[in-house]
Amino acid sequence: MVTKQVRDELPENADLRRADSLAREIFSDVANKWALLIIEALGEGTLRFSELRNEVEGVSHKMLTQNLRMLERNGLVDRKVHPTVPPKVEYTLTEPGRALRATVDLICGWTNQYLGHIETARDRFDA
Numbered sequence: 001m002v003t004k005q006v007r008d009e010l011p012e013n014a015d016l017r018r019a020d021s022l023a024r025e026i027f028s029d030v031a032n033k034w035a036l037l038i039i040e041a042l043g044e045g046t047l048r049f050s051e052l053r054n055e056v057e058g059v060s061h062k063m064l065t066q067n068l069r070m071l072e073r074n075g076l077v078d079r080k081v082h083p084t085v086p087p088k089v090e091y092t093l094t095e096p097g098r099a100l101r102a103t104v105d106l107i108c109g110w111t112n113q114y115l116g117h118i119e120t121a122r123d124r125f126d127a
Contacts, residue, residue, distance in 0.1 A: 029074055034059055034067045036104050039093065042077065043101040046092040076100060 041055040071077040076097035082088040
């Protein structure tokens with residue numbers, strides 16, 4: 001089977017099936033609602049922290065900070081501090097972050113396409 005051969009050729013740190021793989025850790029980092037919404041917001045361009053917080057409605061200061069640090073650690077967001085008083089900090093997607101944003105856009109499109117179907121399924125399930 002082709003799929004099995006490809007999986008067998010993956011290095012251990014790239015195998016999502018392994019609990020200890022780096023790939024699973026990265027997947028866990030970026031596959032949360034705040035990270036996805038931050039990536040979507042930054043896809044429009046560079047934003048300051050307060051602008052980003054306004055774009056991602058409902059995110060707390062703490063959650064935004066934690067997710068921006070995680071995205072920066074993973075090389076998906078670039079943080080630039082301008083030496084002003086008070087300091088001006090800007091966030092921009094890196095090249096890998098922009099590539100991931102294309103996938104986030106697909107997820108957003110899927111959500112819009114199937115929103116009605118999901119609402120109907122939920123109503124039927126909850127009845």
